Structure formats: C-alpha cells, structure tokens
Amino acid sequence: MCRRKYRPAAASARIPLAPRLSGGAKLRPVQGSTSRWSLAPLFICALVLVVLAGPAQGQSSPAWVRCSGGKGISTDGQIGGCTIVILSGRESPQNLAKAFSNRGTAFFAKGDYRRAIQDYSQVINLDPNNATALDNRCWTRATLGLVGDALQDCDLSLKLRPNHASTLATRGFVHLKSGALEAAIADYNVALTIDPQNPYALYGRGVAKQKKADASGNDDLIAAKAINPEIAQEFERYGLK
Secondary structure, three states: OOOOOOOOOOOOOOOOOOOOOOOOOOOOOOOOOOOOOOOHHHHHHHHHHHHHHHHHHHHOOHHHHHHHOOOOOOHHHHHHHHHHHHHOOOOOHHHHHHHHHHHHHHHHHHOOHHHHHHHHHHHHHHOOOOHHHHHHHHHHHHHOOOHHHHHHHHHHHHHHOOOOHHHHHHHHHHHHHHOOHHHHHHHHHHHHHHOOOOHHHHHHHHHHHHHOOOOOHHHHHHHHHHHOOOHHHHHHHOOOO
C-alpha cells in the first residue's frame, strides 16, 4: 500500500521465509583416502546444500528485514534494503515483486512519486494480476495529475478485484482530481457502503460535495478527521485541499 492506510493489504507485509531443508542430516567425512577425488562427493553435497539453503537465508537477511520496513526502519533504510535485494540477482520473480512493491511504497512516502510509479510498474510487469499494485499506481499517477493512465489502472484493478472498497476510493480520488465530481461521489458512496470507516472515501466525498456547494460535505470531512486526524494534510500533499 502506498499511502498511509489502515487497510490490511500493506505493501510492507513480512516476506515469508522459504522452507528450510528437512531431515537435519550431516555430511559425513569420506573414510579412507583423503585425496581431492575422494573428497569430491563431500564438496558436491556441501555445494548443493548451500544452493538450496541460500533463499531461506537470504529472505531473513538484514537487507530483507530493512526492505520489509516497520518500526525503527527509516524510509531511506527501506529503500536501501530493497535495492540490495533487487540487485542481488538471486530472488524469485515473486520475491522481486515484493521488493519492488515495498520500495515503491517507500518512494511514495518520500514524495518521489515518479520513482514510486516505476517500481509499481515493475511489480505489474512481474505480476500482471497484482490488483494492489495497480491500485497503488493508480493513486500515485492521480497524485501527479496523470488521470487518464490512473483511471485505466483502477479499472483494471477493479476487474481483478471487484467491489474493493479501497480501490473504489482510489478511483473516486482520480475522478475528484479530474473534476468529475458526480463520478467521484458515486465511487465514494459504493466504497463507504462496503467500508463505512474509510477515511479516504469520507474525506474525498466531503471535498467533492463542497465543490458542488453541498453543505453535507462538511459532515464527511469531520468524520474522516475523527478516523485519521492527518487526512487533510495528506490530501493537500496529493494536490487537493
């Protein structure tokens, strides 16, 4: 998730550890001759174990811990950790997508929206059906005013994950940025039917209503601020007051 949200689809979710080798068997020394040829099976077995154990060790490495983010890890620390993971050349496409997603979230938090879009695009290239990455890129593109491209992302995300409250709120934001107030309110209404406590949908609907001179918009703004006291400052950073 790129913006600070309470929704469970957080991009900073912990990377699951790969299964470890089972059995606990130890390599036994070769009896008899100790020539390099008699030791060859030992070296080959050791090499196989290292290769197989590598991913499990790597996913719990300091770089992965930083890339996963969380308490005590700065935005720059998360970016640095993810960059190490991405450049390692040892990760599966699935794990690469997680690293790019986490780094995109960190770039978004820094306000570097174009680099965030680049990373979310990498996620989508690796996993075209990643509805969360499409949602995140939709919001980020809308923040930069790229409303046409943003709308395509949100529409595709909703095809993959219909009636998703967060993505409906994101598409409402796109409509709000483009000035399509009725469409924005319609998306916010559906989002709030599914998730009445979504502060982004409440605040966005409040702004849209106020732009239409609807006094009830103030009630939405008050309700949104009660859930997220910094929601007004967030929307201001995203280009809306």
